Amino acid sequence: IGRANHLGEKVLVAGTTDAQHPTAVVVVPPSKVTAIDPDKDWFRARGENNAYLPWWGRRHDTNYGMQGYSY
Numbered sequence: 001i002g003r004a005n006h007l008g009e010k011v012l013v014a015g016t017t018d019a020q021h022p023t024a025v026v027v028v029p030p031s032k033v034t035a036i037d038p039d040k041d042w043f044r045a046r047g048e049n050n051a052y053l054p055w056w057g058r059r060h061d062t063n064y065g066m067q068g069y070s071y
Contacts, residue, residue: 001013001027004027004028004029004030005029005030005033005034006033006034006035006036007029007033007036008029008033009029010026010027010028010029011026011027012024012025012026012027013025013026013027
């Protein structure tokens with residue numbers, strides 16, 4: 001989902017708890033992609049000089065103040 005929010009790409013999310021009934025959904029990017037600023041810190045999405053795109057969705061009724069954060 002982070003790839004959709006930050007890179008503007010469609011993402012296939014798949015998983016299952018029952019091998020007979022797998023589930024998948026395509027997540028499309030929002031109309032306005034949230035740009036990544038490589039010079040700013042990420043909340044909970046970094047380690048060992050790597051920045052990771054968060055998997056969760058973003059709320060639209062708040063200002064996060066720091067990239068990579070969602071609640």
